[in-house]
Amino acid sequence: MPENYSDSRRKFLGYAIGGIAGAITIGYAIPLASYLVKPSLAKSEEQWSLVGDISGLGTDQPKSFTFLSNVKLGWVEEKVEHDVWVVKKPDGTLTVFSPVCPHLGCGYRWNEQSGRFECPCHASVFSLDGKVLGGPAPRPLDTLPAKMEDGNLYVKYEKFRLGIATKVEA
Amino acid sequence: MSIGEWLETRAGGAGEVARDLLRKPILGGASYIFSLGALNLFLFINQLVTGMFLMMYYVPSPDHAYGAVQFIQKEATFGYVVRGLHFWGASVMIVSLMLHASRVFIFGAYKKPRELMWVSGTILLFLVFGFAFTGYLLPWDQKAYWATVVGTNVAGTAPVAGGLVVRILRGGSDVSALTLTRFFTIHTQILPWTLALVAGVHLTLLQFLGHGGPWDLAKVRKADPFYPDQVFKDMVLIFFAFALMLALANAFPAKLEALADPTDHSYNPRPEWYFYFLFQLLHYTEGKYEVVGTFLIPNIFVAAMLLLPFIDKSPERDPKKRPKAIAAWGLVATGYMALTVLAVVSPSGGVAQKPVTEGRKLYISLGCASCHSINGVGGKVAPPLDKVGTRRDRAWLIAHFRDPQKMTPGSIMPKYDQLSQQQLEELTDYMLSLK
Numbered sequence: 001m002p003e004n005y006s007d008s009r010r011k012f013l014g015y016a017i018g019g020i021a022g023a024i025t026i027g028y029a030i031p032l033a034s035y036l037v038k039p040s041l042a043k044s045e046e047q048w049s050l051v052g053d054i055s056g057l058g059t060d061q062p063k064s065f066t067f068l069s070n071v072k073l074g075w076v077e078e079k080v081e082h083d084v085w086v087v088k089k090p091d092g093t094l095t096v097f098s099p100v101c102p103h104l105g106c107g108y109r110w111n112e113q114s115g116r117f118e119c120p121c122h123a124s125v126f127s128l129d130g131k132v133l134g135g136p137a138p139r140p141l142d143t144l145p146a147k148m149e150d151g152n153l154y155v156k157y158e159k160f161r162l163g164i165a166t167k168v169e170a
Numbered sequence: 171m172s173i174g175e176w177l178e179t180r181a182g183g184a185g186e187v188a189r190d191l192l193r194k195p196i197l198g199g200a201s202y203i204f205s206l207g208a209l210n211l212f213l214f215i216n217q218l219v220t221g222m223f224l225m226m227y228y229v230p231s232p233d234h235a236y237g238a239v240q241f242i243q244k245e246a247t248f249g250y251v252v253r254g255l256h257f258w259g260a261s262v263m264i265v266s267l268m269l270h271a272s273r274v275f276i277f278g279a280y281k282k283p284r285e286l287m288w289v290s291g292t293i294l295l296f297l298v299f300g301f302a303f304t305g306y307l308l309p310w311d312q313k314a315y316w317a318t319v320v321g322t323n324v325a326g327t328a329p330v331a332g333g334l335v336v337r338i339l340r341g342g343s344d345v346s347a348l349t350l351t352r353f354f355t356i357h358t359q360i361l362p363w364t365l366a367l368v369a370g371v372h373l374t375l376l377q378f379l380g381h382g383g384p385w386d387l388a389k390v391r392k393a394d395p396f397y398p399d400q401v402f403k404d405m406v407l408i409f410f411a412f413a414l415m416l417a418l419a420n421a422f423p424a425k426l427e428a429l430a431d432p433t434d435h436s437y438n439p440r441p442e443w444y445f446y447f448l449f450q451l452l453h454y455t456e457g458k459y460e461v462v463g464t465f466l467i468p469n470i471f472v473a474a475m476l477l478l479p480f481i482d483k484s485p486e487r488d489p490k491k492r493p494k495a496i497a498a499w500g501l502v503a504t505g506y507m508a509l510t511v512l513a514v515v516s517p518s519g520g521v522a523q524k525p526v527t528e529g530r531k532l533y534i535s536l537g538c539a540s541c542h543s544i545n546g547v548g549g550k551v552a553p554p555l556d557k558v559g560t561r562r563d564r565a566w567l568i569a570h571f572r573d574p575q576k577m578t579p580g581s582i583m584p585k586y587d588q589l590s591q592q593q594l595e596e597l598t599d600y601m602l603s604l605k
Contacts, residue, residue, distance in 0.1 A: 013398035020405040024412050031248035032223055038247035039227075074227065074245075075237035 043169070044072065051153040054086060054094075060128060062087045062110045062117070064099070069157050082157045084144060085110065085117070087128060096155050097130060098142040105162050108141075117141065138165045192397035197383030199392045200399035204381065206270035208404035209411055210294075213263040214369065216415070217301070218362065220256040228308070230354035232347050235310035236429045243426055254419020260302055262415055264444045267295050268506075275478075275499050278487030279382030285479035287379065290372040292475045297365045302444060304357040307350060312527075315430035316439030318353070319345050324448070327464040345432075385487035428527050433545070436526045436603060446513035447506050453516075471502075529600025532593055536586070544604065552583060559602040567598045 049069040057063055065086055068079040085097040097117075101108045106121035116133060117126040124135030131140050145156040159170040178185045196204065227246060228238045242249040271291065274280055280288035307318045322345065326336035341348030384390060394400060431437070441449050448468065455463030474481075482495055489496050533539065539548035542555050562570075566577065571594055574583040589597070 010398055013402045017398055017402050017405050020409045024409060027412060027416065028219065031251040032219070034247040035223055035249055035252050036226070039245070075234070075241035 039074070046156040046158050048147070048154040048156055049082070051084065051086070051155050053151060054088075054153045055151065057086060057088045059088050059090050062097075062128065064110075065153070067155070084155055084157070085141075086146075086153065094146055094148070094153070095129065096144045096146040096153075098144055098158070098160070100142070100159070100162070101137060102139050102142055102160070102162055102167075103135070103137040138163060139167060142167055191377060192395070192401075194380065194396045195393035196381055196396055196400045197387065197390045197393050200394040200403050202403050202407055203273055204400060205404045205407040206266055206273055207376075208401075209266050209407050210263065210270055211369070211373075212408045213259055213266060213411065214365065216255060216259045216412075217263065220252050220259065221358065221362075223252050224256060225358065230308070230351050232310055232350060232430070235308060235350065236426075239309040239311075239426055243423070250423050251416070251419050253424050255415050257424035258415045258418040258422075260305065261442070261444065262411055263298060264302065266411070267298055271295060272499065272503065274382070276489050276496070277382060277385050278489070278492065278495075280479045281482070281485060281487060282479075284375070284379055284382060287372060287375045288479050289476055290368050290375065292478075293368050294365060294372060295475075296472065297361055297368065299444075301357060301361050301365075302442065304353040304361065306442070307345075307353045308357065309426055310350065310430050311427040312430055312434070312437050313425075313427050313439065315345060315432065316437055317441050318349065320439050321441070321445075322349075324452070324464045327461050329461065329465065385489065428531075431527070431530065434527060434530065443510060443514070447509040450509040450513040450516070526596075526600040526603045529596040529598070529603075532589075532597045533600055536597075541583070555601065555604055557605060559605040562601070564598055564602065567601050568594050571597065 047070060049067055051065050051067045054063075054065070062085050064083050066081060066083045069082050071078055071080045083099050085099060087095045087097070089095065099107055101119040101121065101124055103119065103122055103124050106119050108117050108119040108124070108126070110116075111118050115128065117128075117130075119125070119135065119137070122136050124137035125133040126137070126141050127133050130143065142158075142160050144158055147154050161168045161170045224242060227242050227249070229235060239253070242253050244250075246252075274288065274291065303321060306321075307314045322336050322339045325339055326332045328335055337343060339349070339352075340346070341352045448463070451463040451467065452460065455461075482492075484492075486492055541549040541552035543549060544555050546554075548554075558567075570577040571586040571589065573585055573587065574581040586594070586597075
């Protein structure tokens with residue numbers, strides 16, 4: 001050890017080194033963490049997608065319609081295929097259901113014999129108007145915003161968090 | 171038992187070895203001039219970390235690379251900081267490496283027994299130039315594309331194997347998607363692992379051989395321990411370098427030019443500043459002497475750097491007593507700086523040509539290609555536009571865009587009188603460039 005060396009100087013330099021290292025670490029952590037996390041939380045603004053002509057739809061006879069939506073993910077813009085269940089009620093109004101079972105995300109089906117929606121994964125069962133009739137599903141089927149224009153059905157394909165009792169946008 | 175004691179026992183004495191290394195004396199006392207190596211290590215880590223985060227949004231494909239980099243630069247939160255630290259980190263690293271090599275050279279620290287530290291350090295320097303060259307292409311913008319076309323052609327002037335070298339570098343005859351995946355792999359896998367390995371050798375040798383210290387060891391009266399004295403100075407320098415990079419990333423964001431366009435011959439490719447010496451050298455070595463600038467001088471320099479400690483074997487380290495060596499260093503340093511400055515001040519070579527990028531963009535966005543074709547690409551309804559620049563003049567073209575039927579009776583082309591005068595001029599510039 002050199003003569004001019006004291007314990008307090010050693011301690012001081014040690015703290016200074018730690019302080020600078022800490023400042024640099026924070027200098028990296030803030031931009032890097034935001035860069036990693038924030039774009040993942042970005043909500044995409046859903047656009048109205050044209051589902052098409054639904055004049056052939058019978059009352060109380062749910063039908064699955066497939067359509068294309070424009071989706072922008074990061075820098076990639078593409079047309080993605082989606083499908084929805086459309087139910088026409090006796091008074092002529094329409095209900096559009098998301099095709100995703102609110103339990104854990106399987107695709108459920110319409111059973112014509114029983115007149116119920118049935119999920120193949122964990123046997124959740126829903127009525128024609130989406131109410132839970134049985135199984136583990138924590139909430140009714142999710143309805144989607146829909147509108148009619150010039151005889152065509154338009155839908156906003158939204159997504160919701162699964163497995164919880166409330167319908168919250170994902 | 172404390173955590174420290176627990177670790178001590180489980181590490182089997184490694185703690186004692188580490189403490190020994192930290193206590194190692196820095197002969198002549200701690201100094202900022204000995205901090206450049208630590209700065210280089212920090213800058214390498216900066217490139218590794220920011221590079222990994224850039225990869226999170228990057229796709230090495232001509233279809234996506236440009237859009238992905240644009241997303242990082244403009245949309246991703248702090249993306250411009252991450253890319254800016256990577257971009258400016260490269261420049262700061264080149265400067266820092268050159269200063270470090272100069273310090274070692276002037277201090278005569280490459281001499282026995284540290285020859286292999288010099289050789290491994292030289293390899294590290296050239297690996298970093300390899301990073302710089304391969305990193306260029308990844309954003310797939312005009313600069314990326316054209317600098318890589320020129321850069322790979324430089325390699326192609328090598329005698330005998332040149333043609334083969336270009337093809338291997340490009341993964342084919344042209345700079346294409348295959349070049350991009352190849353450069354991406356070299357930049358993000360081959361070079362980082364190689365550099366980490368060589369840096370490991372460089373640092374291990376440093377631990378065993380010890381620091382070179384001042385050139386006149388007989389006069390050394392003072393020594394500070396590596397920790398905390400030298401480490402403190404290292405950290406201060408690193409902090410300033412980090413602050414500088416952060417400031418540069420904010421004040422001068424890394425650029426992203428227009429999307430790569432292999433048909434745009436109006437673009438003047440220029441490399442990054444650290445390759446200006448080669449760029450400028452090629453202005454002076456033309457024709458049959460070109461190989462002197464592209465091959466001979468660079469390779470002689472690489473060989474001289476690697477062989478330096480085996481050529482200069484005198485044990486004398488004092489720069490005052492090594493006039494030849496110092497003169498050689500001065501020549502290289504002055505030459506590099508002079509060529510760089512000359513490249514900065516000299517206008518781009520070649521005939522000045524108006525860029526036609528804007529006109530080309532209009533051509534694409536207006537959908538001209540659905541009826542017209544250029545080089546066989548496009549529709550067949552209307553006349554092909556190859557060589558239209560030799561057939562028509564500016565006034566005719568502008569009048570024709572405004573009212574095609576007036577200039578060519580019976581034409582089915584729609585009127586483009588909704589375009590502004592500037593847009594018409596830009597579109598006409600592009601038409602006139604087709605010769």
